[in-house]
Amino acid sequence: xxxxxxxxxxxxxxxxxxxxxxxxxxxxxxxxxxxxxxxxxxxxxxxxxxxxxxxxxxxxxxxxxxxxxxxxxxxxxxxxxxxxxxxxxxxxxxxxxxxxxxxxxxxxxxxxxxxxxxxxxxxxxxxxxxxxxxxxxxxxxxxxxxxxxxxxxxxxxxxxxxxxxxxxxxxxxxxxxxxxxxxxxxxxxxxxxxxxx
Amino acid sequence: xxxxxxxxxxxxxxxxxxxxxxxxxxxxxxxxxxxxxxxxxxxxxxxxxxxxxxxxxxxxxxxxxxxxxxxxxxxxxxxxxxxxxxxxxxxxxxxxxxxxxxxxxxxxxxxxxxxxxxxxxxxxxxxxxxxxxxxxxxxxxxxxxxxxxxxxxxxxxxxxxxxxxxxxxxxxxxxxxxxxxxxxxxxxxxxxxxxxx
Numbered sequence: 333x334x335x336x337x338x339x340x341x342x343x344x345x346x347x348x349x350x351x352x353x354x355x356x357x358x359x360x361x362x363x364x365x366x367x368x369x370x371x372x373x374x375x376x377x378x379x380x381x382x383x384x385x386x387x388x389x390x391x392x393x394x395x396x397x398x399x400x401x402x403x404x405x406x407x408x409x410x411x412x413x414x415x416x417x418x419x420x421x422x423x424x425x426x427x428x429x430x431x432x433x434x435x436x437x438x439x440x441x442x443x444x445x446x447x448x449x450x451x452x453x454x455x456x457x458x459x460x461x462x463x464x465x466x467x468x469x470x471x472x473x474x475x476x477x478x479x480x481x482x483x484x485x486x487x488x489x490x491x492x493x494x495x496x497x498x499x500x501x502x503x504x505x506x507x508x509x510x511x512x513x514x515x516x517x518x519x520x521x522x523x524x525x526x527x528x529x
Numbered sequence: 530x531x532x533x534x535x536x537x538x539x540x541x542x543x544x545x546x547x548x549x550x551x552x553x554x555x556x557x558x559x560x561x562x563x564x565x566x567x568x569x570x571x572x573x574x575x576x577x578x579x580x581x582x583x584x585x586x587x588x589x590x591x592x593x594x595x596x597x598x599x600x601x602x603x604x605x606x607x608x609x610x611x612x613x614x615x616x617x618x619x620x621x622x623x624x625x626x627x628x629x630x631x632x633x634x635x636x637x638x639x640x641x642x643x644x645x646x647x648x649x650x651x652x653x654x655x656x657x658x659x660x661x662x663x664x665x666x667x668x669x670x671x672x673x674x675x676x677x678x679x680x681x682x683x684x685x686x687x688x689x690x691x692x693x694x695x696x697x698x699x700x701x702x703x704x705x706x707x708x709x710x711x712x713x714x715x716x717x718x719x720x721x722x723x724x725x726x
Binding site for chain 1: 548551552555558559562563566569570573574576577580581583584587588590591596599600602603606609610613614616617619620621622623624625626627629630631632633634635638642650651652653654655656657658659661668715
């Protein structure tokens with residue numbers, strides 16, 4: 333007995349056959365092959381990016397070295413004038429030497445320990461001012477002499493980049509002997525040891 | 530009757546022909562479909578293989594000792610760059626903040642002490658940087674000198690917040706005196722304002 337199929341049935345069987353072939357191909361080949369291709373593509377792109385970055389960096393190495401050296405020099409230049417690595421003793425020595433140089437005698441020099449606090453910009457009362465973290469050694473001392481000597485001392489301290497005058501009080505009149513108590517801060521110029529490298 | 534049979538035979542022959550034509554087109558579609566699957570499979574296999582080779586080449590470049598050394602050097606440069614930039618930013622900020630404070634040096638004292646009318650004496654001068662507060666006691670040997678000095682303070686570009694509240698008079702010596710408190714102006718800012726105007 334011969335099976336007679338209508339054209340519609342033949343078409344349906346054909347479509348079914350295609351679906352079966354597709355499903356088998358996907359299950360036994362395309363599923364794993366496609367997954368492998370996607371994975372390899374991700375690794376490939378990553379590797380290529382790294383290679384390009386490395387080649388680019390290698391090409392720019394000398395320029396980059398010069399740039400970093402320039403940065404180091406700039407940071408070094410900015411740090412000059414500050415009192416990096418100063419201890420309390422060294423801070424006191426600096427002030428005593430300055431007073432001796434000016435021919436002034438002080439009955440005391442008080443040195444407080446290093447403080448690291450925000451150092452605010454100058455602002456008239458009520459203004460909000462920016463600030464940076466700055467390590468500093470506060471010192472307090474008093475001197476006596478003529479008004480001119482006091483002004484000369486303050487002027488010298490003022491011109492020292494790494495010293496900040498916190499306050500001063502002068503006792504006596506400008507036409508006679510003047511006593512002055514001064515509080516200053518020696519700024520260490522924080523570099524976190526970076527410039528030592 | 531015979532003619533009818535012949536017609537049926539012709540019709541059957543026609544149907545067979547049509548069926549063969551349809552079978553032929555299905556075969557073509559099936560072959561094209563299979564070809565597509567084969568092409569896709571070939572692409573996946575070949576491209577995966579190509580990428581594997583490229584990854585191997587890339588890894589060879591990345592794992593080359595010379596390149597690894599260079600990579601380490603680049604990393605070190607990056608770290609140093611970040612550190613120097615941080616130091617530069619911090620010191621730059623500190624420098625700007627220090628410059629924002631009024632200069633309590635020779636120029637300021639010359640302004641208060643020099644070129645005054647005769648008989649002006651300043652005493653008990655004090656200054657606090659945190660608030661910018663400057664105080665001083667003024668004594669004048671005559672009313673004329675007193676008035677001139679007060680006018681000078683009123684017009685002074687170095688100070689702000691000056692408020693005149695009169696004087697005390699020593700009738701025995703005919704001396705005029707009072708204490709004043711005001712704030713010093715950040716001259717760098719006031720100069721910028723003048724330049725902008």
